[in-house]
Amino acid sequence: MTSRVTFVSPAMSASMRQARFDDGGSIDTGGAARARAFAGSLPAAARVVVSPTVRCRETAAALGLDGAEAAELSALDVGRWRGLTLAEVGAGEPEAVARWLADPASAPHGGESVHDMCGRVTGWLTASQDTDGRTLAVVEPEVVRAAVVHVLGAPSAAFWRLDVPPLTATTISGRHGRWNLRLGHPLDSVEAAADH
Template identity: 45%
Template sequence: MTSRALLLSHASTRATAAAAFPAGDPLEPRGRAAAAAARALLPRADHVLRAPDRACHETCTALGVDADPDDRLRGWDLGPWAGHTLDEVAAACPADVHSWLTDPGAAPHGGESLDALLARVAGWLAAPPPGRALVVCGPAVVRAAVVTVLGAPPAAFWRIDVAPLSATDLRGGPERWTLRATGAPLPGQDA
């Protein structure tokens, strides 16, 4: 059966506004308002899923949708780096950051490696819900899905930017996904 997954990145948080690693932050007021304004723009969906993360739950609440949490869609575990910017972490431990950015199997932060994130998201893509799914998740999960669908090397992950409330449209299904659009605003939403 053909599936369609519209991955919607959660609305902005303090971490996204500060370009910091997520730390379970709530939506900032601007993000909550943007999600509420996008409520009327949501496409029809047979299934609505979300990451268990706070920002994803709050985005769904602001959008007015009831979504089932799926742990495979959870945000990237970056251990004690959470809440800090890349510049802060690089100043404190430059060798660790270099390892993390150049070796997809490295997890100097004690959390999840890029390889592990990619494998987790690939596992979700291997068993999607049938029909149309709206999936509210964090930007790292969206980036991992794009890398997986394209069959790109892990290093491509670092070249993808995912803005808050941007949509990535995947069509097909296990082992035959295609990328229709990524980084797009919801139809009718200003870019």
């Protein structure tokens, strides 16, 4: 039995454009239009799951997907930094930001550490490895990063070295807990990539 998970990153939003920690805002008009243009281009899936953020739910809807929210695939909880830019936080708490970026187990914002988030996503992947067929998951970029870190067996510190553009797909496939990775293809090529 082979499991496949295609992670789709959300459409552009104002907070993403401003490099702002998610503030619960909606995807913007351009992002919604791009997502609607890809509706129907994703491969058929046995199940659809969605990060419980506004922009992921709206992206899934624009793509024509009706999925269940998966708490395990929630965005990284950045605590009191939510809604701020990294520059704003860095100006007010430079030592905390430096510690957070250097130590994956650190959570100076009062939220969740990168290490803990990677563990949460790993738990979801472990539970999903016995799901036959394809899962489509519309998730925050940091969820994709955490999944890639797990699949590659990379240290949590590699999390910050991965970029996940809006409306791209990253697919993993495997069986018996061994995953293979296909990175960041545009949504209009997911169907073709799924066949290879």
